[in-house]
Amino acid sequence: MLTSAADKPRSRQQAAHRPEETGKGHLVIDIENISTHYIVDGRAIPALSDVSLRVEKGEIFGIIGVSGAGKSTLVRTLNLLVRPDRGRILVDGVDITALAKRQLQSYRRKTGMIFQHFNLIGAKTVADNIRFPLQLTGEYGKAEMDRRVDELLDLVELSAHRDKYPAQLSGGQKQRVGIARALANDPNLLLCDEATSALDPQTTQSILRLLLDINRRLGLTIVLITHEMDVIRSLCDRVAVLDRGVVVEQGRVVEVLLHPQHALTRALVQESADHPADGNIVDRMRVQGLRGPLVRLTFLGAITYQPVLQRIAAALEVGFNIVDGVVGRIKDTPYGQITVQVLGQLPDLARLENVFGEHSVRCEVLRA
């Protein structure tokens, strides 16, 4: 964005009022080469090794990995519940590892966090759990707090349960209280530590919808960790794959899911539902006795619903035999990924790739 120095204060002010417009592209978190360790039997074991990540404002950033990969540690560095041994964490250009105690406390008040096991205070009612972070700031009068608590209860649809205790709630309701509590001080960032791992699939869906809704309505940046690719698929814009404390792959979710590079990513993608086990499609076709070239086509966005295959078949005078594939959505993006056998006399694969490319369809030759 090109602005003169004089324009800057004005555009900043606008940014505060319209996060959804100006948010994109503004850097919010930059994790630079952080390393951490934990102690087992008096020995230091590395938990994170030289991790660097960038989270953009307003996006939902997912961190996935198997248990023990360091996900919990990584998300906890973002509010310094875990302090890195080395490296910096810049939030809007400010290194939070260098903050004084007071400053860190006010930073944390603007950084919400929800947990796998909710971590609600069992002795406080739903309303008082949500009131707690408001009380901590000492900035609100009683009437103001009551009003804010009512708003938050309404947001998470728990108004009818305001005077209940956590033990009287279901898991999903508890997590809603956790979300309301995390949002109480109008945070800039929401951290989710396996927020749906203790919930049944249906409840998981409702919590994920709520998080997506909050992200859109409030323009709130969300960083979440999970071991489930489905959570990444339905919620995240970008993802990092963590393996034994190292980021092995990161990028846009559609890119990582449809073209996983690292073996772990491939394994995680294949484990998750409704995706073809395409690892050995070539072998499977050989067993089936199918001859001729095999190509994998990836459609992304609106093109997914266009009759591209038919048009190209007509133009190049070839036939396509779909042998494997899936059409679905990743978050809001429609996609299709199919493997086709190319039929016809000596089809020109290079030309085929070009023509698909012209239609914005990615074409990979699996077998010539």
Added chain:
Amino acid sequence: MSPDFLVLFASIGWSDIALATGETLIMVGASLLFTVLFGLPLGIVLFLTSPRQALANAPIYGVLSLLVNLVRSTPFVILLIVLIPVTVTLIGTSIGVPGAIPPLVIGATPFFARLVENVLREVDRGIIEASQAMGATLPQIVFGALLPETLPGLLAAITVTAITLVSYAAMSGVIGGGGLGDLAIRFGYQRFQSEVMVVTVAILLLLVQALQVLGDRLVLHFSHK
């Protein structure tokens, strides 16, 4: 009821017993108040300085822990005698109801503090972590999260301590502490009036029972599990 039985109790000085019961109640009440007043902060400090807690500090925890163990391992009768000069320095006398209170408080405080430490240790770490993540200061975590969360446990600890104080208070009769224990020793033991002993024990039992029922009620009232 046989006439013999009534005759037996006719010799009891009920006004003495009423007076002694009142003294015991005062001793237990006052020493419980001071025990909680000193023991609760001590228990909180023990908890916070213990390994892997917010103020983990091995030397401080080690010293406090040793002091607590020192008092707790000393039989209360010995403690009563050892503390006589301390009591005299503090309040000018070592006998009667006032003279009994300092040794009772000193004897019960480490016991209560250890109970508090254990109760706090039962709190799910996640609650502390969530409070930290919200930007709570340490006092805010202690008073806003830990103490409310452990209120039932703390009430149970106070109940146990109160009952311990009933028996300690009776024991303080040995050094002229006043109350039911004093009565039991002077009449029941030294004058061979067994019936006084029986009545004394019965009243102590009633007192303990009442404290336990009251404590249990309070614990239940404040539990939201």
